[in-house]
Amino acid sequence: xxxxxxxxxxxxxxxxxxxxPPTGDRISxxxxxxxxxxxxxxxxxxxxxxxxxxxxxxxxxPPFGLPRLREWIASFVRDDGVDVEPDGVLIVNxxxxxxxxxxxxxxxxxxxxxxxxxxxxxxxxILRSFEVELIEVAQDGEGLDVRALQTVLRRRxxxxxxxPKFVYDVPDFxxxxxxxxxxxxxxxxxxxxxSAGVAIVEDTxxxxxxxxxxxxxxxxxxxxxxxxxxxxxxxxxxxxxxxIGWVLGPQSLLDRMARLKGDGxxxxxxxxxxxxxxxxxxxxxxxxRARSLYTSHRDAMVSALxxxxxxxxxxxxxxxxxxxxxxxxxxxxxxxAAAAYERGVSIIGGDPFYASAGLRPNPHVRLAFxxxxxxxxxEGVRLLAGAYRSIR
Amino acid sequence: xxxxxxxxxxxxxxxxxxxxPPTGDRISxxxxxxxxxxxxxxxxxxxxxxxxxxxxxxxxxPPFGLPRLREWIASFVRDDGVDVEPDGVLIVNxxxxxxxxxxxxxxxxxxxxxxxxxxxxxxxxILRSFEVELIEVAQDGEGLDVRALQTVLRRRxxxxxxxPKFVYDVPDFxxxxxxxxxxxxxxxxxxxxxSAGVAIVEDTxxxxxxxxxxxxxxxxxxxxxxxxxxxxxxxxxxxxxxxIGWVLGPQSLLDRMARLKGDGxxxxxxxxxxxxxxxxxxxxxxxxRARSLYTSHRDAMVSALxxxxxxxxxxxxxxxxxxxxxxxxxxxxxxxAAAAYERGVSIIGGDPFYASAGLRPNPHVRLAFxxxxxxxxxEGVRLLAGAYRSIR
Numbered sequence: 191x192x193x194x195x196x197x198x199x200x201x202x203x204x205x206x207x208x209x210x211p212p213t214g215d216r217i218s219x220x221x222x223x224x225x226x227x228x229x230x231x232x233x234x235x236x237x238x239x240x241x242x243x244x245x246x247x248x249x250x251x252p253p254f255g256l257p258r259l260r261e262w263i264a265s266f267v268r269d270d271g272v273d274v275e276p277d278g279v280l281i282v283n284x285x286x287x288x289x290x291x292x293x294x295x296x297x298x299x300x301x302x303x304x305x306x307x308x309x310x311x312x313x314x315x316i317l318r319s320f321e322v323e324l325i326e327v328a329q330d331g332e333g334l335d336v337r338a339l340q341t342v343l344r345r346r347x348x349x350x351x352x353x354p355k356f357v358y359d360v361p362d363f364x365x366x367x368x369x370x371x372x373x374x375x376x377x378x379x380x381x382x383x384x385s386a387g388v389a390i391v392e393d394t395x396x397x398x399x400x401x402x403x404x405x406x407x408x409x410x411x412x413x414x415x416x417x418x419x420x421x422x423x424x425x426x427x428x429x430x431x432x433x434i435g436w437v438l439g440p441q442s443l444l445d446r447m448a449r450l451k452g453d454g455x456x457x458x459x460x461x462x463x464x465x466x467x468x469x470x471x472x473x474x475x476x477x478x479r480a481r482s483l484y485t486s487h488r489d490a491m492v493s494a495l496x497x498x499x500x501x502x503x504x505x506x507x508x509x510x511x512x513x514x515x516x517x518x519x520x521x522x523x524x525x526x527a528a529a530a531y532e533r534g535v536s537i538i539g540g541d542p543f544y545a546s547a548g549l550r551p552n553p554h555v556r557l558a559f560x561x562x563x564x565x566x567x568x569e570g571v572r573l574l575a576g577a578y579r580s581i582r
Numbered sequence: 583x584x585x586x587x588x589x590x591x592x593x594x595x596x597x598x599x600x601x602x603p604p605t606g607d608r609i610s611x612x613x614x615x616x617x618x619x620x621x622x623x624x625x626x627x628x629x630x631x632x633x634x635x636x637x638x639x640x641x642x643x644p645p646f647g648l649p650r651l652r653e654w655i656a657s658f659v660r661d662d663g664v665d666v667e668p669d670g671v672l673i674v675n676x677x678x679x680x681x682x683x684x685x686x687x688x689x690x691x692x693x694x695x696x697x698x699x700x701x702x703x704x705x706x707x708i709l710r711s712f713e714v715e716l717i718e719v720a721q722d723g724e725g726l727d728v729r730a731l732q733t734v735l736r737r738r739x740x741x742x743x744x745x746p747k748f749v750y751d752v753p754d755f756x757x758x759x760x761x762x763x764x765x766x767x768x769x770x771x772x773x774x775x776x777s778a779g780v781a782i783v784e785d786t787x788x789x790x791x792x793x794x795x796x797x798x799x800x801x802x803x804x805x806x807x808x809x810x811x812x813x814x815x816x817x818x819x820x821x822x823x824x825x826i827g828w829v830l831g832p833q834s835l836l837d838r839m840a841r842l843k844g845d846g847x848x849x850x851x852x853x854x855x856x857x858x859x860x861x862x863x864x865x866x867x868x869x870x871r872a873r874s875l876y877t878s879h880r881d882a883m884v885s886a887l888x889x890x891x892x893x894x895x896x897x898x899x900x901x902x903x904x905x906x907x908x909x910x911x912x913x914x915x916x917x918x919a920a921a922a923y924e925r926g927v928s929i930i931g932g933d934p935f936y937a938s939a940g941l942r943p944n945p946h947v948r949l950a951f952x953x954x955x956x957x958x959x960x961e962g963v964r965l966l967a968g969a970y971r972s973i974r
Binding site: 246282 | 613614615616618621622623624625628629632633636637638639640641642643674675676678679681682704707708711821822823824825841842844845846847848849850851852855
């Protein structure tokens, strides 16, 4: 037998990825799945990949990713204002893998990393597995509170502590809050991080899923000193199951990350399928459909909440997948999620989105409007309202 | 800018994956690519995956892998004598990713790991990146020298050192030597490792590519105490570009490994494509073709070497992809590889296959007969012979 002592000790170093109980017949308002209606038809792209490009798709691929796809991604983010060449694009197995490689390259035990409170809950176990100190900084309606960040940074200098290695944030349609950082706040964050010698890891999964208003420049666009590492993914652009994303960053960092890709490079077959789909502009039509569909999902949720649950405060997000509800003080989001689960709707309480304990009891829950239909969303919110009444 | 001090320090912790210079128009006898002739036609499987199983293939997949594929793998290895249930199969991004996850779960800085001398060269940077002590144990014609291993283990006990965490080996058609471990030696290794409290990581990429003789039981089959962790892959069964492999091991270990899969689970699309291909028995026909083709490749290489390079000693491998040549003492394999490269054939000198410095100069080279055609192999060996004469 493997030493149980060893296994037990290792287990203490690992953090648990929040487990979703099986949804069963319940209405799922919990996770970031795509709407089944919007999953793209990739059959023609797969046939092209496996026919005309069989060797490229089925032999070992280059560690940085397929050249054609790197070129396409560079052009895609250039259209978004980011000055990047194909050499500055590293293809990874989705943004989570990108974050993990950033951590493996940049972090040592005992380092500090800044996250928003709340933050993307899957980033937390990845960061924790590197045994870093997580520093929470609050958000307001304009995004991460840069003054609060500066106070944290000054206090560390005063205490003789090294600056945090990076700030991790989702500035567009933040997960879970849906907040989009204002232009002014972005400029302040980029300037503050650079002057303090703190890198920024900008996670952009929802950036291209905007349902209203106008886009703000990405942090990476505002950065002129290679201090922002940007993570992107096809999970929300096309489909989560593709497990292909990208990292933009300084060449020296990407070189090190590529060497750490112990899996021998991301799957060239999936990369070629994606490239065959996007190369002639099919992504733009797909995104138009997705934006239109998810707008109707979001509107159904907003309207059902206004009708059924006036006690829940929220900001209407201009994009992304999520609504972040705040209930009156004293309500516990996890208790509410458990009661809702019993009544047939699956949601996530606010607790796992905080690096620290956060508020106790935590009066937040996150609702995802991506996967379920407007009719299911309507019914799900009705069930949630019943659950809320049952615990008040 | 990211701190250059930090980047430089991190770089020292990373090991270089051996870089292959571009082959260009050269004949490639260097790497473990599949023959282009044997790359399977996966178009129908991809269509089925993307049509009838679109949601499964394109939404997030389960961290352990698709249930159907885990069942198939369990049945495939049960046919090979291994007692395993689907729950005991963890799907990973190829065997390299499996090894990396084993390391992340089991190893701490300063631990020791046993490898054969020589060993699979891509395992070395993975192991080194965990900053472990690598202990080399020699091989003979029956595989890893278990007596030498026992001497090492006794010496560590005597010196008050902890036993190595595991022995890493490729017992079937070893990479690079082509040696297959004898039945007796397998039994001795399994017994010695168990009694010393040392796990075994058995890497089996070539096990199903046997061109003659009869199969020996796998180490995992001979193990009755969950001490052997087995790595398998579709890279050599079907195609390297699929990036799908598996790990068999104790449940507690697999649970921990699954939690460390920072990429959110291996690609469900590729998994479903593989399952659609193998479920009705297409793999067996594919393997018959592969065995027949690679037998002709191996025979072409053996025959060309016998004719052109009688100075090169080798054992004819009964399977796998490689021939391991030993030249007379004083010949340097890396110098020979460089001379061969100039003359138009790409091979790998023996040096990177050793954890230690190994022999200096190292009189070995590895030739891969998988990718190139018999005609190219014949010409490649002729060019290699010319290069050999040029440096003697």
